[in-house]
Amino acid sequence: MNKEELYNIAFQLILHAGNARSSAMEAIQKAKEGNFDEVEAKLIEADTALNEAHHFQTSLIQKEAGGEEFDFSLIMVHAQDHFMTSMALKDMASEITDLYKLIKKA
Numbered sequence: 617m618n619k620e621e622l623y624n625i626a627f628q629l630i631l632h633a634g635n636a637r638s639s640a641m642e643a644i645q646k647a648k649e650g651n652f653d654e655v656e657a658k659l660i661e662a663d664t665a666l667n668e669a670h671h672f673q674t675s676l677i678q679k680e681a682g683g684e685e686f687d688f689s690l691i692m693v694h695a696q697d698h699f700m701t702s703m704a705l706k707d708m709a710s711e712i713t714d715l716y717k718l719i720k721k722a
Contacts, residue, residue, distance in 0.1 A: 629695035632669035633702040647716040
């Protein structure tokens with residue numbers, strides 16, 4: 617894999633992870649407003665984007681496991697960081713939504 621291909625995968629990871637992060641943040645805002653139907657749609661959007669990002673990450677893992685070697689750049693490290701924090705934020709958005717549901721019931 618050449619540097620251009622590696623950067624393309626990194627930017628795809630950043631793109632999809634960023635979309636997931638945005639959807640998760642929107643889900644939290646919708647929960648705060650009490651719009652729980654919209655929350656579920658935003659969480660589904662976040663999951664879909666994370667699945668897309670995971671697809672690109674998995675392609676790299678498979679190539680490396682198959683013996684292909686490539687240098688990781690700061691961009692790839694950033695992409696992985698972005699992906700992992702977006703995954704954590706999506707999980708937190710689900711938990712925060714549950715808390716807002718409890719607050720709205722009280």
